Amino acid sequence: DGGITQSPKYLFRKEGQNVTLSCEQNLNHDAMYWYRQDPGQGLRLIYYSQIVNDFQKGDIAEGYSVSREKKESFPLTVTSAQKNPTAFYLCASSARTGGIGETQYFGPGTRLLVL
């Protein structure tokens, strides 16, 4: 079955700790995205990557970092610099890059909570 997987489903972070959220896709999609969703809010773009070894900041990149070493994988690290990390994190992918109108397909999400 083709799709996007995210792990873990729930993640707990202690003060001052970096945590990494996993996102894997087997759709052979070029582009991948990370979004943050807060209660009652829409999705806000954190980072996106249009090609391996390249990524761009989205609207709320501060306190986050990413890597794209493989086409299938786009992990997101929430660093200790992110002071309010509690949120629902969604990963998405789309087939092509750089063009408008590409449909994005989403993973099941990771809920990050601060202890």
Add this chain to the structure above:
Amino acid sequence: AQKVTQAQTEISVVEKEDVTLDCVYETRDTTYYLFWYKQPPSGELVFLIRRNSFDEQNEISGRYSWNFQKSTSSFNFTITASQVVDSAVYFCALSEAGDGGSQGNLIFGKGTKLSVKP
């Protein structure tokens, strides 16, 4: 100013009622795309429809229909004979040329939470 406005924060209906979710967008581009996604309680966003700016024909898919009107910059979504399984948050999104590398990125509205009661 928001580029995608979903003015209805929450809507509650009784099963079998029809319900329309509003979406108003703002763009200066002549070529753009509009999307609707459904987010059930499980959290995953499910793609429902994509419409480009040159196709104003309304679309129907089963109980779902979409009304695209460029004159009012709206792309409304109607569920006919709603069911409990339709309960979810629905997001409208815009894809426009934007500037430079952000071309194509989705701009989401804040969503409308639909509750369908039995």
